[in-house]
Amino acid sequence: MKVSFSKSPATELRLIDEIPDLDFCLLEGENGIGKTLSIQLLELLCGSTPKEFDRTPALWESLKQRLATARVEISALPGGQVVAATFTPDDWPEVPSVDHELAEVAIDGVPATLAELRQLVSVERISGTEDLESTLRRRVESLKLQLGRSGRNASQGVTAIESASAALLQTVAAADAASLRTEKQDLELAREEENTLRDALNEAERRLRLILDALEARHRIESLGREAQELIAERKKLLLEIDLLDKHLAEAEARAKAADEKYSKQGGSERKLVEAERLLRIRQRRLSNAAAALRVTLHGLGLDQDEPLLEEEFKELSNTVERLTKESQSLDRLSGVRSLSADLHRHLVTASGLDNEPIAELNEQLVSVSDLRAGVEKNQTRLRDRGSLAVETELAQKLLTARRRLSAVRNAMEATASHTRAQELVDEAAQEVKAASKGVERASEAAKASQKANVAFGEAKAKLDAAIAHLSQIQTQIGKYGNISEEDASKVLEEASFKFGVPQDELPKLEAGLRSAEASARSGLEEVRRRIAALERLSSNRQGTLEATIDEILSDPQHAWVLDGSPSLRAALTSPNDELRIEALLAVEEALRSATQVASDATMLLSGLQGIAEQYFETPRSTQSEFERTYRPVFEDVVGKNLMSVLNRPALRARLFGDGHVSGIDAGARILVLTTSDGEDVVRPMEAFSTGEQALAFTQARIADLPRAATASRLIVLDEFGAFVSADRFPDLIDFLREIKTGADQFLVILPLQVDYEKELPETKGALFERYTKRSESIQDRGYFTEAL
Amino acid sequence: MDGNAVESLAGELLAALPKGTSAVDKEPSTEALIAYLRAADEPGFRATAREYLAAQIEERISRSGLAAK
Numbered sequence: 001m002k003v004s005f006s007k008s009p010a011t012e013l014r015l016i017d018e019i020p021d022l023d024f025c026l027l028e029g030e031n032g033i034g035k036t037l038s039i040q041l042l043e044l045l046c047g048s049t050p051k052e053f054d055r056t057p058a059l060w061e062s063l064k065q066r067l068a069t070a071r072v073e074i075s076a077l078p079g080g081q082v083v084a085a086t087f088t089p090d091d092w093p094e095v096p097s098v099d100h101e102l103a104e105v106a107i108d109g110v111p112a113t114l115a116e117l118r119q120l121v122s123v124e125r126i127s128g129t130e131d132l133e134s135t136l137r138r139r140v141e142s143l144k145l146q147l148g149r150s151g152r153n154a155s156q157g158v159t160a161i162e163s164a165s166a167a168l169l170q171t172v173a174a175a176d177a178a179s180l181r182t183e184k185q186d187l188e189l190a191r192e193e194e195n196t197l198r199d200a201l202n203e204a205e206r207r208l209r210l211i212l213d214a215l216e217a218r219h220r221i222e223s224l225g226r227e228a229q230e231l232i233a234e235r236k237k238l239l240l241e242i243d244l245l246d247k248h249l250a251e252a253e254a255r256a257k258a259a260d261e262k263y264s265k266q267g268g269s270e271r272k273l274v275e276a277e278r279l280l281r282i283r284q285r286r287l288s289n290a291a292a293a294l295r296v297t298l299h300g301l302g303l304d305q306d307e308p309l310l311e312e313e314f315k316e317l318s319n320t321v322e323r324l325t326k327e328s329q330s331l332d333r334l335s336g337v338r339s340l341s342a343d344l345h346r347h348l349v350t351a352s353g354l355d356n357e358p359i360a361e362l363n364e365q366l367v368s369v370s371d372l373r374a375g376v377e378k379n380q381t382r383l384r385d386r387g388s389l390a391v392e393t394e395l396a397q398k399l400l401t402a403r404r405r406l407s408a409v410r411n412a413m414e415a416t417a418s419h420t421r422a423q424e425l426v427d428e429a430a431q432e433v434k435a436a437s438k439g440v441e442r443a444s445e446a447a448k449a450s451q452k453a454n455v456a457f458g459e460a461k462a463k464l465d466a467a468i469a470h471l472s473q474i475q476t477q478i479g480k481y482g483n484i485s486e487e488d489a490s491k492v493l494e495e496a497s498f499k500f501g502v503p504q505d506e507l508p509k510l511e512a513g514l515r516s517a518e519a520s521a522r523s524g525l526e527e528v529r530r531r532i533a534a535l536e537r538l539s540s541n542r543q544g545t546l547e548a549t550i551d552e553i554l555s556d557p558q559h560a561w562v563l564d565g566s567p568s569l570r571a572a573l574t575s576p577n578d579e580l581r582i583e584a585l586l587a588v589e590e591a592l593r594s595a596t597q598v599a600s601d602a603t604m605l606l607s608g609l610q611g612i613a614e615q616y617f618e619t620p621r622s623t624q625s626e627f628e629r630t631y632r633p634v635f636e637d638v639v640g641k642n643l644m645s646v647l648n649r650p651a652l653r654a655r656l657f658g659d660g661h662v663s664g665i666d667a668g669a670r671i672l673v674l675t676t677s678d679g680e681d682v683v684r685p686m687e688a689f690s691t692g693e694q695a696l697a698f699t700q701a702r703i704a705d706l707p708r709a710a711t712a713s714r715l716i717v718l719d720e721f722g723a724f725v726s727a728d729r730f731p732d733l734i735d736f737l738r739e740i741k742t743g744a745d746q747f748l749v750i751l752p753l754q755v756d757y758e759k760e761l762p763e764t765k766g767a768l769f770e771r772y773t774k775r776s777e778s779i780q781d782r783g784y785f786t787e788a789l
Numbered sequence: 790m791d792g793n794a795v796e797s798l799a800g801e802l803l804a805a806l807p808k809g810t811s812a813v814d815k816e817p818s819t820e821a822l823i824a825y826l827r828a829a830d831e832p833g834f835r836a837t838a839r840e841y842l843a844a845q846i847e848e849r850i851s852r853s854g855l856a857a858k
Binding site: 161569 | 825828840841843845
């Protein structure tokens with residue numbers, strides 16, 4: 001970039017004319033020509049308050065009074081823009097402030113703001129007076145600013161996190177998943193306890209029952225007498241008898257049942273006989289009718305009932321009727337021919353005019369009408385001779401007679417067959433009557449057997465009932481003495497004595513303890529069951545709340561962000577596994593609370609660190625809190641190591657420490673620990689380095705600390721530098737600048753006038769003479785010169 | 790110093806501290822603190838706080854093994 005400065009007529013201050021567009025530029029000039037002031041104006045435009053104004057506030061007021069409408073023009077920028085700024089000191093505030101619009105700005109002739117200018121151009125001014133302390137102060141100051149900024153961010157982050165998580169945290173906390181989990185665990189434990197107590201109660205009851213049985217047995221043994229023993233013996237006998245009677249009764253019942261079934265099967269014989277007799281009577285009546293009908297038919301034919309010739313006559317009559325029928329049919333055809341012949345002859349006679357005309361062809365010869373008429377007439381004579389009416393009448397009478405006789409014979413044959421069938425049916429019914437009569441006789445025998453079996457069953461049942469009634473009486477009597485025998489009671493006592501491990505005499509002493517144990521187990525079981533019921537109610541209610549909470553999270557749009565950002569949470573909440581859903585809600589609550597806690601702790605940490613940074617250079621330190629005692633040494637160690645890493649950069653290390661490197665820094669004691677190439681540690685006070693060496697080292701450190709340019713063009717000004725850098729170190733500085741330069745950077749090294757060039761001219765010659773001549777002329781013209789480094 | 794200087798400093802400080810000497814050294818972890826500082830230093834953290842929280846929840850659920858059940 002190229003920077004041009006111009007004064008207004010009212011400007012009472014000196015300014016340089018311009019800074020040329022050179023990547024590495026030397027500006028050397030007399031004191032008081034406005035070198036530093038010109039750079040300060042650039043700093044103000046670019047947003048930095050020159051350090052001199054902080055130290056000497058009167059400078060600001062002086063500048064405000066004397067600057068007037070001085071103008072700065074910046075050109076040759078990477079984007080080709082031309083920026084012009086005309087200062088307006090009349091409008092400046094009373095104290096230095098770069099936030100104020102200090103000038104009227106135009107970019108390419110268009111009015112703009114300082115902020116827009118500062119997006120194009122920036123300026124860094126580095127003093128050549130850097131030393132260890134100033135470097136440390138600057139680094140700590142920088143860190144303090146960053147801690148402040150990060151602290152504000154962290155603090156605002158706490159608010160942001162609390163705000164973002166509030167609704168969800170409130171929803172999740174209301175579900176109280178932790179309590180539900182605890183209650184479920186308690187419920188599980190209580191159920192296990194219930195099982196244990198139930199087993200314990202069962203065992204206590206069993207032991208108590210055992211002892212009570214033993215005591216009862218003992219009582220029985222003591223109270224049982226001879227009569228009771230006899231009754232018990234009789235009961236045993238009776239029980240055996242009842243078993244036997246029971247078997248007999250079962251057998252009798254089976255026999256009675258079989259007899260009943262047999263009788264039942266034969267029980268319809270009398271009815272069958274009545275039916276058979278009724279059928280026989282009907283059939284006999286039908287046979288009588290058939291016989292009467294046959295007699296009438298035969299009588300009509302003039303035959304006796306036993307006449308055997310019916311079938312032969314039927315055949316003869318059938319033949320006669322067939323023959324007469326054929327004859328009758330022949331006469332019918334002859335009559336038809338006669339009628340046709342008469343009709344034809346009548347037509348042939350009326351057609352006399354056609355006699356010679358052929359009317360038919362016969363045997364391949366044509367027949368005329370007259371010939372046909374003659375033939376017809378001739379045949380009519382023959383037809384008359386073949387049959388007369390008397391013949392036809394006689395034949396018809398014969399045929400009628402034969403047909404009537406044939407019909408009567410057929411009827412007689414059918415009547416004979418009906419009579420024969422009726423006789424067969426009568427014979428069949430008679431057989432059935434006979435069989436039914438025999439069935440009636442057999443049914444009578446089965447009924448007797450069934451009756452006998454049922455009587456036997458009744459007798460057996462009566463005996464069994466009597467035996468059972470007797471047993472009941474004996475039981476009642478035995479009940480007065482107890483239900484077990486002396487032998488059985490003794491066995492019970494022996495078993496109890498063995499199981500409890502005490503003599504039989506001492507068994508009564510155990511009763512109270514066992515009763516107490518049983519009552520205690522029962523009480524404990526009831527208590528845990530009440531507890532389980534309460535926990536189940538509590539857990540059920542809370543489970544309902546949990547489900548409602550999960551539904552809300554899954555469906556309420558205000559919680560959608562957490563599901564979108566955590567697929568695992570969505571999967572867990574929609575799982576059918578209760579435990580998984582509870583754990584997921586707990587994870588959400590813990591994560592939200594933890595995030596708030598982390599943010600709060602981080603804010604506190606940064607605040608504490610900022611406090612340390614604030615008091616870093618105070619001696620003695622104002623506080624000695626635990627935080628201070630804990631963190632300060634670490635803070636100093638970190639800052640020292642940070643500085644050490646800068647000093648050990650290759651570009652600096654070789655120039656300052658040769659083959660060695662810095663292995664330790666004690667800023668307070670102003671001591672460096674150098675480790676030589678031989679591994680030897682050498683402690684060197686900072687004073688052991690020359691002012692020029694320190695300036696070179698820490699100015700380079702300062703330059704190296706600069707962040708990368710935030711604008712497309714940045715002017716880095718090394719001011720007040722030359723007095724601390726000997727001429728033989730200058731090439732090193734230039735090399736260093738070339739090493740670290742980025743594309744946006746432009747370096748300007750400002751030096752006070754080193755030589756009276758005009759005086760030196762007579763002593764020079766060649767290129768040096770020419771250079772000195774140019775420098776001398778420029779100095780005479782404007783008090784300084786610029787040239788590329 | 791670059792933009793991560795504070796995070797680096799905080800990380801180095803916490804790492805250098807004797808264990809149990811400070812409340813911030815116990816719970817939550819140093820990593821969580823540093824991660825938060827890094828997130829809070831991002832421009833517009835207020836607008837992305839929910840994303841940060843959702844990521845914390847996702848990370849916690851993943852770490853707990855719940856997602857694999």
